[in-house]
Amino acid sequence: MRVGLAAEEDIPQGGTKCVEVRGRRFALFKVNGQVYCLDNTCTHLGGPLCEGRLAGFVVQCPWHGSRFDVRSGQVVGPPARSAVHSHPTTVEAGKVWADLP
Numbered sequence: 037m038r039v040g041l042a043a044e045e046d047i048p049q050g051g052t053k054c055v056e057v058r059g060r061r062f063a064l065f066k067v068n069g070q071v072y073c074l075d076n077t078c079t080h081l082g083g084p085l086c087e088g089r090l091a092g093f094v095v096q097c098p099w100h101g102s103r104f105d106v107r108s109g110q111v112v113g114p115p116a117r118s119a120v121h122s123h124p125t126t127v128e129a130g131k132v133w134a135d136l137p
Contacts, residue, residue: 041125041132047071052095054086057136061086062123064132065106067093072106073123073134080116 039057042064047053053064054076061076063086074095076086083099090096094112096103103113109122123134 037136038133039136041073041134044071044127044130044132047132050090052086052088052090054084060136062134063088063095064125065090065095067106071125071127071132073125073132074104074106074109075121075123077120078102078104078116079111079118079120085120 041055042053047064047066049066055062063074063076065072076084078085078097080100080102083097085095087098088095093106094103095106100115102116104120105112109120123136125132125134
């Protein structure tokens with residue numbers, strides 16, 4: 037299902053934004069003008085990814101340091117072993133949309 041998540045201008049370049057849709061939390065990241073969306077929960081022990089440090093395309097969980105590629109949700113550094121769900125995004129008329137299950 038396609039869902040509006042946020043105004044693009046509310047997501048700083050090289051930064052993050054936390055959003056909640058229908059009781060689920062998502063982390064939005066803007067890198068090089070492109071917006072990416074991941075589930076906001078680290079697969080290690082549930083840390084909030086939108087509060088993590090973003091370096092390039094990699095977000096680091098603030099709780100235990102797991103690292104994920106924001107483009108795919110794939111793990112790029114332990115202790116997490118499982119990917120975070122990634123959701124395709126588009127920007128139309130200044131609003132970020134994502135395809136959510």
